[in-house]
Amino acid sequence: MNAEKELSLNIDHVSKRFLIDGRELNILDDINLEIRQGEFISIVGASGCGKSTLLKMIIGLENVTDGRIVIDGGEVTSSEEVKIGMAFQEARLYPWLTVAENIEFGIPDHVAVADRKALIKKQIGLVGLKGFEKAYPNQLSGGMQQRVSIARALVSDPDILLLDEPFGALDALTRINMQNEILDIWKKAKKTMLLVTHDIDEAIFLSDRIVVFSGRPGQIRQIIPVDSSRPRDRSSAEFVRIRKNIFKEFFAETDLDPEYYI
Amino acid sequence: MAKKRKIPVTEIIVSILAPVLLLVIWQISAQKGWVNKALLPAVTRIFDTAVGISETGKLSGHLLASLSRVVKGFLAGASLGIAIGTLMGFSKWVNHFLSSLVSLLRPIPMIAWIPIFILWMGIGELTKISVITLGTFWPVLLNTIQGIRSVDNKLLEVAKVLKKKRKTIVLKVVFPAALPSIFTGLRLGMGAAWSCVVAAEMIAARQGIGFMITYARETAKPAEVFVGVFVIGLIGFFIDVLLRRLESHLLKWNTAGVSK
Numbered sequence: 001m002n003a004e005k006e007l008s009l010n011i012d013h014v015s016k017r018f019l020i021d022g023r024e025l026n027i028l029d030d031i032n033l034e035i036r037q038g039e040f041i042s043i044v045g046a047s048g049c050g051k052s053t054l055l056k057m058i059i060g061l062e063n064v065t066d067g068r069i070v071i072d073g074g075e076v077t078s079s080e081e082v083k084i085g086m087a088f089q090e091a092r093l094y095p096w097l098t099v100a101e102n103i104e105f106g107i108p109d110h111v112a113v114a115d116r117k118a119l120i121k122k123q124i125g126l127v128g129l130k131g132f133e134k135a136y137p138n139q140l141s142g143g144m145q146q147r148v149s150i151a152r153a154l155v156s157d158p159d160i161l162l163l164d165e166p167f168g169a170l171d172a173l174t175r176i177n178m179q180n181e182i183l184d185i186w187k188k189a190k191k192t193m194l195l196v197t198h199d200i201d202e203a204i205f206l207s208d209r210i211v212v213f214s215g216r217p218g219q220i221r222q223i224i225p226v227d228s229s230r231p232r233d234r235s236s237a238e239f240v241r242i243r244k245n246i247f248k249e250f251f252a253e254t255d256l257d258p259e260y261y262i
Numbered sequence: 263m264a265k266k267r268k269i270p271v272t273e274i275i276v277s278i279l280a281p282v283l284l285l286v287i288w289q290i291s292a293q294k295g296w297v298n299k300a301l302l303p304a305v306t307r308i309f310d311t312a313v314g315i316s317e318t319g320k321l322s323g324h325l326l327a328s329l330s331r332v333v334k335g336f337l338a339g340a341s342l343g344i345a346i347g348t349l350m351g352f353s354k355w356v357n358h359f360l361s362s363l364v365s366l367l368r369p370i371p372m373i374a375w376i377p378i379f380i381l382w383m384g385i386g387e388l389t390k391i392s393v394i395t396l397g398t399f400w401p402v403l404l405n406t407i408q409g410i411r412s413v414d415n416k417l418l419e420v421a422k423v424l425k426k427k428r429k430t431i432v433l434k435v436v437f438p439a440a441l442p443s444i445f446t447g448l449r450l451g452m453g454a455a456w457s458c459v460v461a462a463e464m465i466a467a468r469q470g471i472g473f474m475i476t477y478a479r480e481t482a483k484p485a486e487v488f489v490g491v492f493v494i495g496l497i498g499f500f501i502d503v504l505l506r507r508l509e510s511h512l513l514k515w516n517t518a519g520v521s522k
């Protein structure tokens with residue numbers, strides 16, 4: 001879908017190898033993925049298959065070994081101005097900054113001081129942390145820290161948002177709330193979203209396309225489009241069919257090698 | 263780290279039991295004549311002496327002399343330590359350039375520097391303050407370097423992703439991350455400064471607690487020797503408490519989870 005939309009992110013024959021203890025380890029092998037502007041993509045795959053590594057390469061924290069990643073027509077390494085945001089797998093908050101200050105750290109430098117308060121307030125409301133503005137990270141639960149981290153990524157208002165298992169530490173209810181929020185933000189701001197998740201329902205609920213990775217070295221095993229309109233009913237026939245489809249992918253792999261799990 | 267925590271009375275009692283017991287045994291031994299009074303005067307006698315030399319202003323005179331030296335030397339040593347430590351922590355080349363020199367000079371005991379400083383600067387104030395400066399400098403330097411190096415790379419990555427300027431990264435990420443370690447350095451440095459001033463005054467001074475102790479020994483006033491030693495311990499203790507207070511105030515985030 002969205003074939004007429006402009007390309008936002010092009011992952012072009014990307015491979016990644018890490019040197020571990022003098023040995024080269026194949027982590028990602030020939031990944032090809034074209035993401036259109038405003039598209040919502042989820043990546044699911046076994047632990048250790050290189051999902052976080054792929055996001056880090058997109059945002060420029062890791063180099064690609066082979067291939068290239070092009071963002072809005074510019075190569076990652078040469079992009080000073082392109083705006084990609086990322087919520088890391090771990091919250092990565094600054095322990096010496098309060099919740100409000102951590103979120104403020106995400107606000108770009110050019111935003112006027114007068115506008116900052118409103119931005120922070122909005123984000124705090126969005127992630128449900130009202131009353132905790134002055135708390136320090138070590139006074140928060142893991143899930144709350146994760147929400148601050150998401151707020152910090154959102155407040156930077158990037159065109160492309162990378163989310164690395166952002167709802168992993170949340171309870172089922174908060175998780176569903178956050179999924180709705182993300183969907184809302186995505187609809188309103190028309191951002192390109194790339195979400196890594198272990199939650200298959202979450203992927204189906206949110207995505208335009210679901211990218212299923214195989215393990216070691218990570219390869220794209222299948223790309224599953226989800227065409228039904230949002231908000232999606234988690235018990236609809238379409239939903240169940242896709243869920244079965246993805247499960248099948250995993251169990252096929254599990255049969256080959258019991259070490260992989262999701 | 264206890265911060266504004268209500269300490270139970272029994273805990274207080276137990277924790278002061280040992281020093282109180284020591285004083286009681288000491289007092290009894292002295293009164294009964296079990297120990298030579300010239301070597302170990304009675305506690306009450308030491309206390310009377312303390313009151314006596316406080317009233318004449320003799321004690322405060324010496325104390326002020328020592329304290330002013332400590333303050334000057336500590337400030338100089340701490341600023342130098344933080345400045346050079348920051349440079350060495352940030353710059354690989356400054357670090358390569360200086361690190362062998364540091365490893366060579368640092369193990370030299372402060373006592374050994376005193377004759378050298380006297381040789382260079384005579385027995386004036388500058389010598390004593392220099393000894394304190396150097397004594398403060400080492401722990402502050404090492405802990406500053408260590409603090410700046412220990413910044414979690416993951417937190418630096420966040421700043422990089424958010425396209426923060428180098429100045430912002432240094433001020434908002436690296437420096438706060440290094441602060442607990444720098445504070446440890448300052449506390450160790452203060453301890454070093456305090457022992458350096460006493461050592462320096464014992465060797466070359468006409469005022470100060472160190473001088474008071476040496477002089478009292480030479481003039482056979484054992485009680486005064488003990489007063490001097492106790493004062494050193496007490497002041498050192500209070501300075502440490504003060505620095506800890508300052509630390510837990512400035513580094514609220516480091517302890518905040520425990521207190522509330």
Ligand SMILES: Nc1ncnc2c1ncn2[C@@H]1O[C@H](COP(=O)(O)OP(=O)(O)OP(=O)(O)O)[C@@H](O)[C@H]1O
Nearest residue numbers: 018019020027046047048049050051052053054089
């Ligand atoms: N800096 C690094 N140096 C060496 N190996 C690394 C490095 N970073 C990641 N790896 C390896 O790359 C592989 C993929 O790691 P990655 O974090 O991308 O996995 P993941 O798919 O995100 O897993 P999970 O779902 O558990 O988060 C792992 O085997 C890991 O050991």
Ligand SMILES: [Mg+2]
Nearest residue numbers: 051052089164
């Ligand atoms: Mg990961």
